[in-house]
Amino acid sequence: MRFLVSTIGSRGEAQPVTALAVQLKELGNDVKVVAPPDFEELVTGNGIDFTPVGQSLRTFSPGKLKPEDLPRLAEESVREQFRVVGQAAQGADVLVAGGALQHATRSVAESVNAHYVYASFCANTLPSPHHAPPAMLGRVPVNGTPEENLAQWEQQRMLFGHARESLNAERAELGLDPVGDIRDHIFSDAPWLAADPLLGPWPGPGELVTTGAWLTDDQRPLAEDLEAFLAGGEPPVYFGLGSMHGAQDTAHQAVEAAHKLGKRVVLQQGWADLQLADDAPDCIAIGEVNQQALFRRVAVVVHHGGAGTTTTAAAACTPQIVLPHMYDQYYWGSQVERLDIGRSAKAVTAETLAEALELADEAAKVGAQVRTDGARVAAQRLMRVGR
Structure with a gap:
């Protein structure tokens, strides 16, 4: 056919x-x-x-x-x-x-x-x-x-x-x-x-x-430098805006919020070509990545609220923070809050990040029910x- x-x-x-x-x-x-x-x-x-x-x-x-x-x-x-x-x-x-x-x-x-x-x-x-x-x-x-x-x-x-x-x-x-x-x-x-x-x-x-x-069933391995970073400490915070043309300030705010809580950061550069403010060893910037593999190894997923990213984060049993920009992203932010597996916000603050970190148990319960x-x-x- x-x-x-x-x-x-x-x-x-x-x-x-x-x-x-x-x-x-x-x-x-x-x-x-x-x-x-x-x-x-x-x-x-x-x-x-x-x-x-x-x-x-x-x-x-x-x-x-x-x-x-x-x-x-x-x-x-x-x-x-x-x-x-x-x-x-x-x-x-x-x-x-x-x-x-x-x-x-x-x-x-x-x-x-x-x-x-x-x-x-x-x-x-x-x-x-x-x-x-x-x-x-x-x-x-x-x-x-x-x-x-x-x-x-x-x-x-x-x-x-x-x-x-x-x-x-x-x-x-x-x-x-x-x-x-x-x-x-x-x-x-x-x-x-x-x-x-x-x-x-x-x-x-x-x-x-x-x-x-x-x-998709993504079988791509993570890059060696990312693997080494993940193995070098506690699970970090992931930040990425996918195909959104986001502002650098948003990424910097997320990194600052994570630092206030003593968390490391993985920054996915995406179409906005987001950059780290400095070369601090507790942060790493990455390009295209197997999200299914990565999201299982981070503490919180901060993202734009696309349907695929929201579902992948949920299936990974990881709490998330949605920063909606357009179209269906506001809906996905509301669904994350409805299920109490994350938060929807205009920007990442230490307070919002701390709230999301407390939702790991609920995220694990919901993630076990997500169909693949x-x-x-x-x-x-x-x-x-x-x-």
Whole structure:
């Protein structure tokens, strides 16, 4: 069977898409991944065919977007998606769209007579009266009554409308009828939720296909200098912002807070290229790393609140501090606090860090319940869809 799995998101979407592709291939299928060019090594390193789409996200800062920029960016993205996905999908039996704003995937699936599945990696990116929508364009919605939540969802629906004209023009080229509601068209009538049922449950109403989070089985060894650092003292504090363009001050505050508590620090430089203030021997700066291996050996994980990092930290039975920047990260911060396995904060202080350190027992209890088979479950179900 032939599958095309696509995303236009950051690593938080490219990583689970790759995890799904790996499982599909292990089950004997042909698989292609379409993703931004930043993730070619991630995908091909796992033995999966890769096709780039769009510009590099590493040099693109969504935090600087203005509402007036959206129509132009939407049109450019839609046309690029139709071109790339349309070419890559020839002969595919199933097309999977992983994450938001994938305007082309469903239309291309219709044009090649393939099945279509939309998968979200976080419950609050799918409409429900039981939660507010994710943070977008600097606005952080707040949970309210069901009526208030739905009103906020209706406001966000308009953001999808910027692409309507371009999407329908592309559909016309494929001989397809126009669509009116772009958001519902992308999400479909039966979206999947690829999130851990304990960490990020679907609140209802309505039934979704829930598979658990799509996690890779990362077998990469830790670098020798990192291994030596970890072995040279008590478990340190990890700080990293992944693909966020965070400020250096945030990292310096975290290091200072850790020092006040006598804790060492592992600083993951990430896309923000974070740097240590000095070369003190109780700190180490690292690049790309096997988080699954590292998080089991640190005292606290301080991070931006991406779905994958939150789930990986939880599965490692390690307390965490979430420093949300955008989109679903505020939701994950609230879930960490709900389960009492960490804290959500604007910055790291010694007090917040001390609180998180006290949550090790609860983090261990929750971590023992986090599922790691979500990608396999999804792959097996997708094969049934494609038959």
